[in-house]
Amino acid sequence: MQLHQLKPNKKAKKKRIGRGGSHGTTATRGTKGQKSRSGGGKGANFEGNKIPLFRRTPKLRGFKSLALKNLVVNISQIEKYFENGEIVNPLTLLGKGLIVKSKASVKILGNGEVKKKLVFEDCLVSKTAEEKIKKVGGEVRAIISEK
Numbered sequence: 001m002q003l004h005q006l007k008p009n010k011k012a013k014k015k016r017i018g019r020g021g022s023h024g025t026t027a028t029r030g031t032k033g034q035k036s037r038s039g040g041g042k043g044a045n046f047e048g049n050k051i052p053l054f055r056r057t058p059k060l061r062g063f064k065s066l067a068l069k070n071l072v073v074n075i076s077q078i079e080k081y082f083e084n085g086e087i088v089n090p091l092t093l094l095g096k097g098l099i100v101k102s103k104a105s106v107k108i109l110g111n112g113e114v115k116k117k118l119v120f121e122d123c124l125v126s127k128t129a130e131e132k133i134k135k136v137g138g139e140v141r142a143i144i145s146e147k
Contacts, residue, residue, distance in 0.1 A: 068104040075129055076112020089121040114138065 018027040029036040045052045078088060081096045090106045093099045099106060108120060110128030119139045130140050 068101075070107040070124060071099045071101065071104050072107050072109055073098050074109050074111040075114050075132060078108070078118065079112060079114055079116065082116065082118055084116040085118070086116075087119045087121055089123065 018025065018029075026036065034040040034042075045054060047053070073093060077098055078093075081098060082088060082092075086092070088108075090099065090102055093106060094102050105124060106122075107124040107126065108129045109126050110130075110132055114132050114136050117137045117139075118133065119141060120133065121141045125133070125140050133140055
């Protein structure tokens with residue numbers, strides 16, 4: 001088929017109802033009620049005295065908390081990116097690309113080994129991580145208490 005062979009699509013005439021003729025005044029809609037009026041009828045999502053599907057489905061999916069979760073960083077990752085004597089806090093971790101968000105609190109976990117003296121500020125620190133940091137001679141300042 002070529003472009004010059006295309007013909008316009010003939011649309012069917014819209015049925016004009018309630019204008020006299022063989023269907024009369026009610027135009028096959030019945031006498032009274034919601035469905036006989038113009039614009040009347042039920043919506044597409046009406047399910048007959050039941051909660052519609054679009055309102056039911058979120059209840060089936062469970063609860064998702066909007067509270068910020070702790071961002072987790074292991075000591076092994078910090079060992080790679082930080083030099084001896086540097087301060088480790090959420091801003092420096094964000095700068096080195098170890099965390100994505102700056103608003104959430106950061107928790108340091110003790111997975112891995114530490115050989116550098118580092119100073120940790122404004123972070124949650126696990127017990128094993130704190131022991132490893134102090135064993136090397138590092139410092140943990142301003143621990144945010146976790147409850």
